[in-house]
Amino acid sequence: MNDKVGSKTVLSYLYVCPTNKRKIMVLTDPEFESSVLISSDEGASYQKYRLAFYVLSLLFHPTEEDWALAYSHDQKLYSSLDFGRKWQLIHERVTPNRFYWSVSGLDKEPDLVHMEAHTPDGNVQYVTCRAPMCTEANRNYPFPGYIDISSLVVQDDYIFIQVPTSGRASYYVSYKRDSFIQIKLPKYSLPKDLHIVSTDEKQVFAAVQEWNQNDTYNLYLSDTRGIYFTLAMENVKTTRGIGGNQMLDLYEVAGIKGMLIANKRQDNQVKTYVTYNKGRDWRLLQAPAANLDGNEIHCILPFCSLHLQLQMSENPYLSGTISTKSSAPGIIVATGNIGAELSYNNVGMYISSDAGNSWRQIFEEEHNVWFLDKGGALIAVKQPSVPTRHLWVSFDEGRQWTQHSFSLVPLFVDGVLVEAGAENQIMTFFGHFSHRSEWQLIKIDYKSIFSRKCTDEDYETWHLHNQGEPCVMGQKQMYRKRRPGNYCMLGKDYSRILSAESCICRAHDFEW
Secondary structure (H helix, E strand, O other), X not given: OHHHHOOOOOEEEEEEOOOXXXXXXXXXXXXXXXXXXXXXXXXXXXXXXXXXXXXEEXXXXXXXOOOEEEEEOOOOEEEEOOXXXXXXXXXXXXXXXXXXXXXXXXXXXXXXXXXXXXXXXOOEEEEEEEOOOOOHHHOEOOOOOOOOOOXXXXXXXXXXXXXXXXXXXXXXXXXXXXXXXXXXXXXOOOEEEEEEEEOOOOOXXXXXXXOOOOOEEEEEEEOOOOOEEEEEEXXXXXEEOHHHOEEEOEEXXXXXXXXXXXXXXXXXXEEEEEEOOOOOOXXXXXXXXXXXXXXXXXXXXXXXXXXXXXXXXXXXXXXXXXXXXXXXXXXXXXXXXXXXXXXXXXXXXXXEOOOOOOOEEEEOOOEEEEEEHHHOEEEEEEOOOOOEOEEEEEOOOOOOXXXXXXXXXXXXXXXXXXXXXXXXXXXXXXXXXXXXXXXXXXXEEOXXXXXXXXXXXXXEEEEOOEOOEOEEOOEEEEEEEEOOOOOEEOOOOOOOXXXXXXXXXXXXXXXX
8 A cells, every 4th residue: 555655654543434335544553643544446546634633433424424423542522524534623521432423313413423521520421412513502411410421322212321329320211312211120120230232123122230240140121112121031141351341141143133142140050041032031052963973962951951152252353152144144153062051161063054943063173163155155264273274164054064275384373354245255364374473364265166156946945933933023034045055156136034924913922
């Protein structure tokens, strides 16, 4: 990029506009200069604009491609409505990561900014105003009074805040921008911490740590307005994540609405449960019927079931211990063990092709697994602690694997980039040959492993179900997928969902 940005320019971050991939914004390293370089032609050319502040992070508008918010190192928030050419100060004291653009179809003005701001005397308020001119006269305060720091959450139809009180914590919610109402948890609940897990399907799913909990949280599900909550699961395990933060052992399966997998602590044991209706009903994961050698596994619940590790990878280019893709609904790949409880010994790799109803073991050791061609093929590489020259590829959802050599010298694989373009089937491996060597990049064009593009005869259908129950989240859903073993490429026009038919309501489908 030297010939485009200048040979002495030092770059720090690169952002691609989410609504127009041709638009790129690059930040310079503030130790050398404070500038932004913008491109409207996918990086073929750049224009440099000086900044009067150092940018820590950018937030693009969800629909307007030229609008962006910039957060500075001294807690100031700026807005630009011309893709970074000019910036206007919005507020001088804003909490990190607590600023939001308006939600389309809900906020009346598309240029509205929601933020958590600090007063000169050290208190915190919820403030809204319209970009770019956000003077004191133009600011609104939707919640009368002060709020706790880092408690503002603006998500879908809801806005959440926490109010400073002595003793029991108080949480408030605004539904569809109506006035704030205090959240009503059951009387026996004494919360000391609350996190919003999701706000889709016109409900709030929240994790609450009670006064007597240290390494577990309880899950609660709300009514449509997010006011009244009922208990969905107790004692969900947490894991220490980056920087010592507690990460909830709860995984939302991509592509299947309402499907969650959680690790619950009970009687000094941790077991893995699954729900298909966002926490109303849970069951243990069924162990595979056979092992890798094909021998039957005689497993009796609850003393012997499948338990999964649900940690997200700290490296975004490794798959983590569990992986799903919305482009490949129903396929779940995870690290786990069979037994009475979750264990980190004698673990293997397991796969489900039918959204968690049945499972198969695919490896006896931990692997990273990536989805190719919208789940039409899977690629697996051993964990990066061991150097390898080989990768494994499967075209039948993990039933059979073929080994391919991708390097003459064993490589510690630090990560893999899988490009999603339908016409440009490229994987990029990066790693090192030894702990003292430089990084190596290996590009693999996997287009040749597909003999042709798929036709209608290459597909089969499957119905989403929960142990035979066809109604999942109020719908009977039918999917299309490639027949296992057919070596054909799905292509960019491929769609998995064939139909979604509403079910007839029964008594337990209603709120009371």
